[in-house]
Structures are given as structure tokens and as C-alpha cells.
Amino acid sequence: MSNSTPATIEDVARIAEVSIATVSRAIHMPEKVANSTRLKVNQAIAITGYTTNAMARSLRLGRxxxxxxxxxxxxxxxxxxxxxxxxxxxxxxxxxxxxxxxxxxxxxxxxxxxxxxxxxxxxxxxxxxxxxxxxxxxxxxxxxxxxxxxxxxxxxxxxxxxDDTEGARKAVDLLLAEGHRKIAFIGDSRTRLAYTRRRMGYDAGLDAAGIPPDTRIVLEGDGTIESGRHAVEQLFMRDTLPTAFMCVNDQTAIGVMVGLGARGYDIPRDFSVTGFDDVPQAVFISPPLTTIRQPxxxxxxxxxxxxxxxxxxxxxxxxxxxxRPDLVVRNSVSAPSRNWSKR
Amino acid sequence: MSNSTPATIEDVARIAEVSIATVSRAIHMPEKVANSTRLKVNQAIAITGYTTNAMARSLRLGRxxxxxxxxxxxxxxxxxxxxxxxxxxxxxxxxxxxxxxxxxxxxxxxxxxxxxxxxxxxxxxxxxxxxxxxxxxxxxxxxxxxxxxxxxxxxxxxxxxxDDTEGARKAVDLLLAEGHRKIAFIGDSRTRLAYTRRRMGYDAGLDAAGIPPDTRIVLEGDGTIESGRHAVEQLFMRDTLPTAFMCVNDQTAIGVMVGLGARGYDIPRDFSVTGFDDVPQAVFISPPLTTIRQPxxxxxxxxxxxxxxxxxxxxxxxxxxxxRPDLVVRNSVSAPSRNWSKR
DNA sequence: ACGCCTTATGTAAACCTTTACATACATCGT
DNA sequence: ACGATGTATGTAAAGGTTTACATAAGGCGT
Structure with a gap:
């Protein structure tokens, strides 16, 4: 029973007093074998503790x-x-x-x-x-x-x-509903389709709200924390600040928040930020990130x-x-601050 | 070349004009085959794009x-x-x-x-x-x-x-060096050896500092966020507050920080907290967690x-x-606050 | 009673490799 | 010059399974 070498189909066949072909059929095409034999085979299997050798099976089946x-x-x-x-x-x-x-x-x-x-x-x-x-x-x-x-x-x-486009649309719509008009898109990329689609959702949302696109606040990125941080620096240097950052994913959003925090700004008081993905960290960073959940x-x-x-x-x-992606509202979005909305 | 069915060892043998045994040897025991034949075999392999069929190999080898x-x-x-x-x-x-x-x-x-x-x-x-x-x-x-x-x-x-004991020792030593004397241990458990050993490091550190053990501030836990939070509540209810929380792992530490935050306390000003593991979140939570890194x-x-x-x-x-585990110093530990050190 | 169809089972080949054993040949010491 | 030794290669079996094909037996219509 607890032999050193595992039982083979032949062991089962011997005990059940049938041929190995019958054993194989009893296992894989039970309807093709008589009830009485199937029973014998099953008992033999129980006794021996037989399990099909996956190697042999795969070899034979070619897959x-x-x-x-x-x-x-x-x-x-x-x-x-x-x-x-x-x-x-x-x-x-x-x-x-x-x-x-x-x-x-x-x-x-x-x-x-x-x-x-x-x-x-x-x-x-x-x-x-x-x-x-x-x-x-x-x-x-x-x-x-x-x-x-x-x-x-x-x-x-x-x-x-x-549905990346729809998810992005949800994010931008939230930002718009809060009253934002200058919404940056961080992480634009032509090489990753998912990111391109998120950009499309962003464009569509802005368009539906009657806001003309502003390429000065659409920045490229590769979805890393560093890229988010870098984008913030660029925006400050160019002095083309938005009131909200819609990020292509959570990592980018974290980078943006780090960059903003390093300059002494508070989120969501001074700027709003959204992510995409809802990675596990999103709930632990401060403030907890409003983002789009992937199922x-x-x-x-x-x-x-x-x-x-x-x-x-x-x-x-x-x-x-x-x-369908879902919006997860946490704490990184609020109405634009008076200071910045003046711009 | 780009046939539908993958090349077998026989295809290689035919092209190289040797037997399949020689092909097998050329691959697995190259020193046993003449240089000239090995060359022919290698060329044939290159031509056919042959790769050993792992199924057949495993079957034959029995492993x-x-x-x-x-x-x-x-x-x-x-x-x-x-x-x-x-x-x-x-x-x-x-x-x-x-x-x-x-x-x-x-x-x-x-x-x-x-x-x-x-x-x-x-x-x-x-x-x-x-x-x-x-x-x-x-x-x-x-x-x-x-x-x-x-x-x-x-x-x-x-x-x-x-080395869990050593890691825990490093954490407790840091806390002691900062001046803490009432250090809680959160997440004691007899069922998980790693946790038991961390507890041993804690005990040893206290002992070396001449601080008598105080079981009122050693709380059980199962390493979840919830368990950390729960421990904080218990300590407040019993009114046996420590100045520092040494947690059995980072999850527990996060729970402790959440619990303390919910009561309005600031870390590390009011309480110090250490974790164990250095999970990726540890750097993102606020304040960033001082912990023990697992290699x-x-x-x-x-x-x-x-x-x-x-x-x-x-x-x-x-x-x-x-x-060897390493101490990672971040921002969740400071000297005990005047308020609490009075206790 | 006979042939035919259906159902249940067995036989043996095939999947692709590795390797023990056999064979062939070259080399070497005497 | 010959046996012994060593080296390079080939032959064939084995590993556990699935399945096409063969066989056997039972049921049924005539």
C-alpha cells in the first residue's frame, strides 16, 4: 500500500483482473465499461492508491x-x-x-x-x-x-x-464633478495599449464637459513611481499647474503624491490625485488613494x-x-482649492 | 524547419547521420562523443530547432x-x-x-x-x-x-x-537605545515558531538591559492587521500603556498604527512602533515603518x-x-515622549 | 438456426527518451 | 603479431499511458 514506488496502471489491472486498457477506459470513458468491471477497477484503484502518471499520459497524448x-x-x-x-x-x-x-x-x-x-x-x-x-x-x-x-x-x-477607457472616464468624471477644470494626465504612452485607452477615456471626459484639450498638462510616463515624480517636477518648472492629477496607474499616482509632498503641498487640499488599478498599497498610503479597481x-x-x-x-x-472597472473613492480627491482655481 | 510538429531526437539523428543514442549522448555527456560527431549533431540540432521532449525524458528518468x-x-x-x-x-x-x-x-x-x-x-x-x-x-x-x-x-x-531571534533583538535594542523602558510585544504566539523566536529576542533584549519582563504588555496576535488594532484597544482598556510597540510583523505594526491613529495619537511623537519583514508597504505607510528586513x-x-x-x-x-536580518530605520521610532515616560 | 449488430474487453503499437549492453575499431605493450 | 585495453558508436529495451484494431459474446430479427 505505502510502497516506495507508486502504483502503475498495471498494478491496478492485475488486482482488478482486467487488462490495462480497461482500467484506462474505466477512468477516462466510464460509460464504455460495464458497471461490474468499473466497480472492480475502482476498488483496485482505492487499494493501490493509484494516480495516473502525468508524464506518461502527456507523452502519449502529446500535450x-x-x-x-x-x-x-x-x-x-x-x-x-x-x-x-x-x-x-x-x-x-x-x-x-x-x-x-x-x-x-x-x-x-x-x-x-x-x-x-x-x-x-x-x-x-x-x-x-x-x-x-x-x-x-x-x-x-x-x-x-x-x-x-x-x-x-x-x-x-x-x-x-x-475596460480601460471606461475606467478612466469614471476617474475624470469624478474630478470634473468635484469642480476641477485643469486636470493633468500623467503617464501618457503610445506603446502600452492600456495606457493609450486610459488617455482616450480622459479625452472623452474632458470633451463631454466642453473643456478643450490642453497638451501642456498631458505628460508622458512609463507607469513607475519615478515617472510620476518627474512629471510633477516638469509641471512646476513649466509653471503649468493643474488642480488635479489623473494618473495612468497607482504607481504613477504614488510618485505624484511623493513629488507634491516633497514640495510641501497637501493632498487633497492643494491638489487632487487619482490612480488606476487599486493596488494593495493604495489603501495604506496617505492619503488613501482614490482609484479605479481592476476586478x-x-x-x-x-x-x-x-x-x-x-x-x-x-x-x-x-x-x-x-x-467593468469600478471607482473606489478614498481620500485623495476634493474640490479644487481657492488658491489654485484662480489660475 | 518551422514544421507543425516539433523535431524529435530521430530527426536530429537522421540529419546528423548517427544513431539516436549518439545524439542523446552528444547532448548530455558531450565528453563521451568524438569532436567531429558532436559537431555534426550540434549542426543538426540547430537545423531542426530540436528541444528535448521533457515528458519523455521525465518518464524515462522517473523524475x-x-x-x-x-x-x-x-x-x-x-x-x-x-x-x-x-x-x-x-x-x-x-x-x-x-x-x-x-x-x-x-x-x-x-x-x-x-x-x-x-x-x-x-x-x-x-x-x-x-x-x-x-x-x-x-x-x-x-x-x-x-x-x-x-x-x-x-x-x-x-x-x-x-534568524528571527537576532532580528527581534535588533528591534528591541533600537527601542532601548532610544530610551524606551516600557516596550510592548504585540503578536505573541506559540503556534508559529518564527513568532516564538521573535519573542525570545525581545525577552533577551529586555533581560540584557536589566528590565524585568512585564507580561501585561505582551499581547497575543496572529499577525494580521486586525490583531494589531485589537491589541491597542486592549492596552488602552487595561490602562497599561507602553511607550513603544514592538510588533511581530509589519501587518501587526500597521494595525497598531491604525489603532493609535484612530485614537488621535501621532507616531513617532507619542508612541514608537517597529515591525518585522519589511513588506513593500512599509515604506509607503505614514510614517514609514522602522522594521527588520528579511533577505x-x-x-x-x-x-x-x-x-x-x-x-x-x-x-x-x-x-x-x-x-541575517537587517534593521531598516525609517520614521516610526523616536525617543519616548515626556508625557508617557512619566508613567 | 443463422447472420448481423452492439457491447465489453483484450492486444499491441506508439509517444520520445535514456542507457545497459554489444560491437567495431584503434592503440599499445610485449 | 597478437591479445588486452580503451574509445566511439549502435541496438534495443524500458518507462506508463492511450487507443486503433481485433476478438468475443450476447441479443435480435428473420
Whole structure:
């Protein structure tokens, strides 16, 4: 029973007094085997504690029961909850997940290519917007894949994310409702689609409020804390100060708050700030950040569900799933101060 | 070249005009094959883009190249950096890692047992102090395993962590050096060894300073934010206030700070607070938390290195590796205020 | 009673590798 | 010149599973 080497299908077959084919069928196509035999097999399985050897099975089937999840940074606060969603859904369907992080290093990406080529993963979940591996040639060989947050590189791969435009719209609308008219957008970027879309929401909100766009207060950024801080400095140097900072993500917002704090300003009294993502820190920084929440667990679940569908059907039913983002009101937004609204 | 089905060892053998055995040897025991043939084989590999099929290899070898990492909570801020260390070290030796989180649910743990039984993981890294699976019977069948942070359940498994006693000692010594004499210990627990050891460091520090222990200001806790908050309430109700709170971890410290803030006190003016772990939030909360840094990447690296050693040797060289924790001074500690030091 | 269809089970090949063993050949010491 | 030793390569088995195909048996219509 508690043998050193695990039981094989043959052990089960011997005890149940059937052939190994029957055992395999009893497990995977129960309706194809007589009730009485199925019972014998099940008993034998219980006795031996048999578990299918996944290696042999994958080898035979030519496909594994593992899904590779590639992310640029596992430590990213956005990542872990997505993972929960991914994992729960995967396991519910008999798949396991394998995690790799590229650390934005192309070399790393290549190593994961090996996994794929050696059939260790049946499917792929891509977090980066850019395919981590040697682009064009590889695409053909990629297993069924799903992107998270953003469509991947050269398309053809469905993805699930949040409706960035709508989320940004909610943020800008809140700011407008509070009475802000000079609202900066921090973190503009043409390379990341999610950021581009958030910019679109910002533009749309301003437009709907009849406020003409002012590119002097739209600053570029790469979503890091440093980029937020830098943007604040630029605005002060150019003397084109807004009353509110709508940031492309929470990290940027934190940078903005740090920059503003370093110059002695109080938030939200002197300036309002909004973020995007609702990372765990958002609630701990001071003041707690008003931001847009990503339904992370749901995103993970949906992404995996889509991938599993691809794995069985082979054909994606939809090419893009956008979830609804929610506004989370905390304490970093208020009406514009008298001082600044004069400008 | 860019065939639909990946190249096998036979394709390589045919092109290189050798037998498959030679190809295998050229890859895994290069010194056993003549230079000229090795060259031919390498060229053939380059042409075909061959990668060893991990399934077949694992099946043949009877062991996989995957390491299962089981953690109670992937979202734990302590987790991700450890993972980086684990993963880097693993990949450097040709292993991949597989992540599972039990969410403190025994049922979940059982599902991972299947992975192990089906030979999908060659080794195991355990984050929980408690073996996640049906305890006694299973231990025999466990693959080589290493614990992180704490020894696992019933021992026999080496572990790597931080020297909790020393870390706690550094925190209490800082507080003492600032002049504190009434230092509370928040988060005492007999079930988690790491916490018990931190308590030991606290006791030792007090003892060395000639301060008699005062159990009225040693409160239990489970390391959650809520537990820290609760402890503060208790101390106020009992009217046994300390001048400083030494917390068993950062979460508890955050809870303490929240509780103190809710009562209108300023940190560090009215009370000093220290944490343990140096989670990413520690720098963002206000005031930034003075705490003990866990060398997380190093812990991960060491744990994996130990496991790999186990996998080759089969015998652990050491049963416990304790890394040195560092004090990180931020802004939550100052000399005791005049008001409170009068007590 | 016979052929035919259906249902339940068994046999054996295939998936791709690694490696013990066998073979072939070259080198060396005598 | 010959046996011994060593080196380089090939042959074939084994690892655990799934499944196409073969077989066997039972039921049914005529």
C-alpha cells in the first residue's frame, strides 16, 4: 500500500483482473465499461492508491496538463490576485499552472520557449503586451494562448482585461464633478495599449464637459513611481499647474503624491490625485488613494476559462473580453482649492 | 524547419547521420562523443530547432524537472521576492517551478498531493509551517523537500529562514537605545515558531538591559492587521500603556498604527512602533515603518540551492539555514515622549 | 438456426527518451 | 603479431499511458 514506488496502471489491472486498457477506459470513458468491471477497477484503484502518471499520459497524448503563465514581474501587486483567479479556474478543470517571469528580459523569455517546445505546457497566458520570444517566427508554434490586460504583440491572440477607457472616464468624471477644470494626465504612452485607452477615456471626459484639450498638462510616463515624480517636477518648472492629477496607474499616482509632498503641498487640499488599478498599497498610503479597481480575480478566471475553451474547441468564441472597472473613492480627491482655481 | 510538429531526437539523428543514442549522448555527456560527431549533431540540432521532449525524458528518468512550491497565500507580500530567488536558482540548474497555493485549505493541499504522486514534481518547497496534506501517512512518500521561514510540521525536513531571534533583538535594542523602558510585544504566539523566536529576542533584549519582563504588555496576535488594532484597544482598556510597540510583523505594526491613529495619537511623537519583514508597504505607510528586513531573494536562493543539493546527494548537509536580518530605520521610532515616560 | 449488430474487453503499437549492453575499431605493450 | 585495453558508436529495451484494431459474446430479427 505505502510502497516506495507508486502504483502503475498495471498494478491496478492485475488486482482488478482486467487488462490495462480497461482500467484506462474505466477512468477516462466510464460509460464504455460495464458497471461490474468499473466497480472492480475502482476498488483496485482505492487499494493501490493509484494516480495516473502525468508524464506518461502527456507523452502519449502529446500535450500536457500544465498552463504556462508568463509575467514580466511576479512581485507586481497587480499580479497575485489575477493568479488566484487563473489557478482556481485551471485546477477546476484538471490543469495546473506553471509560472514564469521574464523580468522584462528577452533572454528569459527564450528559456520559456523551451518549455513550450518540449511540450511541457498545453497553453499560455501572457501578461506582457509584447511576446517575450523571438517574435514573428515563433508565433506559428505557439500553443493556444490568451493575453491578460492587453492584446499581445501582433494579435491573433484573444485577451481579457478591463475596460480601460471606461475606467478612466469614471476617474475624470469624478474630478470634473468635484469642480476641477485643469486636470493633468500623467503617464501618457503610445506603446502600452492600456495606457493609450486610459488617455482616450480622459479625452472623452474632458470633451463631454466642453473643456478643450490642453497638451501642456498631458505628460508622458512609463507607469513607475519615478515617472510620476518627474512629471510633477516638469509641471512646476513649466509653471503649468493643474488642480488635479489623473494618473495612468497607482504607481504613477504614488510618485505624484511623493513629488507634491516633497514640495510641501497637501493632498487633497492643494491638489487632487487619482490612480488606476487599486493596488494593495493604495489603501495604506496617505492619503488613501482614490482609484479605479481592476476586478483582478475575475480577470484571471475569465482568462483561464477562455484558454480552456481554446484548448478544447480550438477556436476562440470572442477575441476580447473587457470587464467593468469600478471607482473606489478614498481620500485623495476634493474640490479644487481657492488658491489654485484662480489660475 | 518551422514544421507543425516539433523535431524529435530521430530527426536530429537522421540529419546528423548517427544513431539516436549518439545524439542523446552528444547532448548530455558531450565528453563521451568524438569532436567531429558532436559537431555534426550540434549542426543538426540547430537545423531542426530540436528541444528535448521533457515528458519523455521525465518518464524515462522517473523524475521530473519541476519543483513544486506550495504557499498558503501567493498574494502575501513576503512571497513574491522569495519566489524570485527560488526561480532564478532553479532555472540556473535546469529546473522549473510550479506554484500552488493552499489558501490554508487542507482540501487544496490534497490536490497537490496528486501532482507529487504522479511524479510531476521532483522536489517540494513548503511555505506553510504545517504540512498541507494528510500528515503522518504521507510523509514517507514525499519527495525531497525544503521548508521556508519555518520548519515543517514533524521535522525531518530542513529549512531556511531568517534568524528571527537576532532580528527581534535588533528591534528591541533600537527601542532601548532610544530610551524606551516600557516596550510592548504585540503578536505573541506559540503556534508559529518564527513568532516564538521573535519573542525570545525581545525577552533577551529586555533581560540584557536589566528590565524585568512585564507580561501585561505582551499581547497575543496572529499577525494580521486586525490583531494589531485589537491589541491597542486592549492596552488602552487595561490602562497599561507602553511607550513603544514592538510588533511581530509589519501587518501587526500597521494595525497598531491604525489603532493609535484612530485614537488621535501621532507616531513617532507619542508612541514608537517597529515591525518585522519589511513588506513593500512599509515604506509607503505614514510614517514609514522602522522594521527588520528579511533577505527574501537570498532566502529563496538558499532554499532552492538546498533542495537541489538534496536532489543530487539525497542527504542534507545542514538541517537549518538561518540568514541575517537587517534593521531598516525609517520614521516610526523616536525617543519616548515626556508625557508617557512619566508613567 | 443463422447472420448481423452492439457491447465489453483484450492486444499491441506508439509517444520520445535514456542507457545497459554489444560491437567495431584503434592503440599499445610485449 | 597478437591479445588486452580503451574509445566511439549502435541496438534495443524500458518507462506508463492511450487507443486503433481485433476478438468475443450476447441479443435480435428473420
Amino acid at each position: 500536457s496538463n500544465m498552463i504556462l503563465v508568463v509575467a514580466p514581474d511576479i512581485g507586481d501587486p497587480n499580479f497575485s490576485n489575477i493568479l488566484v483567479g487563473l489557478e482556481n479556474e485551471a485546477r477546476a478543470h484538471g490543469y495546473g499552472i506553471l509560472i514564469g517571469h521574464t523580468q522584462n528580459d528577452a533572454q528569459r523569455g527564450l528559456e520559456y520557449l523551451k518549455f513550450l517546445n518540449s511540450n511541457q505546457a498545453a497553453g499560455l497566458i501572457l501578461f506582457t503586451g509584447i511576446l517575450p520570444f523571438g517574435h514573428q517566427t515563433m508565433t506559428a508554434r505557439l500553443p493556444p494562448s490568451v493575453g491578460v490586460f492587453e492584446p499581445v504583440f501582433n494579435g491573433g491572440i484573444p485577451y481579457v482585461g478591463v 483582478r480575480t475575475a480577470i484571471g478566471k475569465q482568462a483561464m476559462a477562455l484558454l480552456l475553451e481554446l484548448l478544447s474547441d480550438g477556436r476562440p468564441t470572442e477575441t476580447e473580453i473587457l470587464l | 521530473s524537472n519541476m519543483i513544486l512550491v506550495v504557499a498558503p497565500d501567493i498574494g502575501d507580500p513576503n512571497f513574491s521576492n522569495i519566489l524570485v530567488g527560488l526561480e532564478n536558482e532553479a532555472r540556473a540548474h535546469g529546473y522549473g517551478i510550479l506554484i500552488g497555493h493552499t489558501q490554508n485549505d487542507a482540501q487544496r493541499g490534497l490536490e497537490y498531493l496528486k501532482f507529487l504522486n504522479s511524479n510531476q514534481a521532483a522536489g517540494l518547497i513548503l511555505f506553510t509551517g504545517i504540512l498541507p496534506f494528510g500528515h503522518q501517512t504521507m510523509t514517507a512518500r514525499l519527495p525531497p523537500s525544503v521548508g521556508v521561514f519555518e520548519p515543517v510540521f514533524n521535522g525531518g525536513i530542513p529549512y531556511v529562514g531568517v 527574501r531573494t537570498a532566502i529563496g536562493k538558499q532554499a532552492m540551492a538546498l533542495l537541489l543539493e538534496l536532489l543530487s546527494d539525497g542527504r542534507p548537509t545542514e538541517t537549518e539555514i538561518l540568514l
